[in-house]
Amino acid sequence: MRLLGTIVTLVALVVVVSGCLGGSLLATGTTSSSQTFTEGVNDFGLRLVKTLWEREGGNVFLSPTSIALCLSMVAHGARGETQREMYETLGLAALTPEEVKRQNARLVETLNTASSGVTLYTANALWAREGIPFYQTYLEDLTTYYRAEAETVDFTDPATIPRINQWVREKTRGTIPTILDRLPENAILVLLNATYFKGKWETAFDPAHTQDLPFFPENGTPKDLPTMWQEGSFLYLETEDFQAVKLPYADDRFSMYLFLPRKQDGLGAFLGKLSGSTLRDWIAAMEERQGEISLPRFRVTFERVLNDILIALGMESVFNPSRADLSGMLPVSPSANAYLSEVKHKSFLEVNEEGTEASAVTSGIIAITAVPFPGERFTMRVDHPFFLVIRDERDGSVLFAGAIENPEG
CATH class of the missing domain: 2.30.39.10 (Alpha-1-antitrypsin, domain 1)
Structure with missing residues (x-):
């Protein structure tokens, strides 16, 4: 089997389990919506890899799951054209917002279901700026459906960024030490996903x-x-x-x-x-x-801000300070409008004789136009x-x- 190349193109796992999982949040999920969700996110991830490689070449390695979970938390607070574009880009346009959040709840539960011989989990978090009147229903939905850890913090405190990076380091078992080096002055919310996988080969390489x-x-x-x-x-x-x-x-x-x-x-x-x-x-x-x-x-590491790629794939409005509609997150106005300022993705992959270790972190920063493969x-x-x-x-x-x-x- 000849397989050693100049370019390794890696499309790894969108770990989503079929079948009906227990739990009240998942009760209304159908096989059809589960399949639509899985196929949508898979296709989104492949389009993302293709677009990145066509533009830049080199090593591209990412986690469609991590990126989709982070962006879904943003989309949950989006409304109108902004939400429609986000779901279309994510491959989820055929699902209702209610189905999307329930399928994401199923995904989070699946990724955190124990499996012998493999370590796999995903974690979400939100860090909200003190004094910003986020709707409680939005924050509660993220903690309920995405199992997001929620904290309200002082974004001007020098200790805030180290705290966020410590969360990233812990969730990725040290494979990704940091995700943030600064926060924009007008940042009001940081949404994070971290996904980690470590598995031994069924038959190890000697x-x-x-x-x-x-x-x-x-x-x-x-x-x-x-x-x-x-x-x-x-x-x-x-x-x-x-x-x-x-x-x-x-x-x-x-x-x-x-x-x-x-x-x-x-x-x-x-x-x-x-x-x-x-x-x-x-x-x-x-x-x-x-x-x-x-x-x-x-071993491969990858890091990139994804704003321009996501815009090229159709997710335009959410990045536009004047056109974004994130009114499901908090009260907004023409003079104080919330928008997605940055989406950054970092990933790590190591393949050796024993198996594979892979991790990824995606951050989404919400800002406001006024501070705040006989x-x-x-x-x-x-x-x-x-x-x-x-x-x-x-x-x-x-x-x-x-x-x-x-x-x-």
């Missing part, structure tokens, strides 16, 4: 087989990376354009899917064909095959740009997503 082998970045100089190897029976797919393989984790619930374009410079063409539906079709077409795979041992044995060697997905096998959700052009050993 470190005795790891050796330095060349990796060929698309537009860079080849470099040696510690490269893992194993052989066995895998779910596998090959087409004229790419090879793909499934690497399950120990709990049978989660899996990583690796997609390796046949051409060293083929990642862009691959991403051009990628969508939520093509990803589902490719995974469904996989068959058991004997083969071998070599994969770099690598045949012969295969071989797949990952030594040039490739694509991967970590997936919840219960319902096909995608949690992390990314494009990695030049992994570091």
Whole structure:
């Protein structure tokens, strides 16, 4: 199985479990709305990865789940055109606001459901500025449906940013130390999501087989990376354009899917064909095959403010100080209007012989205009740009997503 590339494109897991979960908040959720929600967020995450990589190349790794949860907390307080644009961009336009909040409650519950062999959780928080008259119903809904930890703090206190960063550090087990370095003077609310995943492979890579082998970045100089190897029976797919393989984790619930374009410079063409539906079709077409795979041992970090990408995807009004309608959060007026000032995303990924550790944090800062992826044995060697997905096998959700052009050993 040849899978070692110049670019690693990673679309990992949107961990959403199918089926009916207990709890009064989830009682009205239907299978149809659950499927619509999962497919919508997956498609949003893939579009986000594609857009980022097409614009900038390099390594792109993110968590659609984390970003969608943070933006959903914003959208819960949006009204009119602002809310409509946000739900359309998130792939949730077919759902009512009531269904969206209940599906997010189901998602949070699912992500925090124990699974043997894998550590997975998500956490939300809101930090409100002292003296701002947020509607109590808005704050209560975030604590109820999103399990958001809520605090009212003095945004001018130098200790506030370190406190928020400490929350991030704790929730990501130290893999992401900070998310904020400053707060705008007119910031009135910080919304946060942190998502963490750590899983051991169902079949670990034997470190005795790891050796330095060349990796060929698309537009860079080849470099040696510690490269893992194993052989066995895998779910596998090959087409004229790419090879793909499934690497399950120990709990049978989660899996990583690796997609390796046949051409060293083929990642862009691959991403051009990628969508939520093509990803589902490719995974469904996989068959058991004997083969071998070599994969770099690598680590990736990613950080980006997402405002311009979200606007390009259709989420325009919420970032416009004069057009945003966040009147479901607090009283607003033409002279004191609330808007989404910044969305920042940080992520971390480490893949080694034992398994995978991944984390992500998304922050959303609300400001105000006035203060306040039967045949012969295969071989797949990952030594040039490739694509991967970590997936919840219960319902096909995608949690992390990314494009990695030049992994570091």
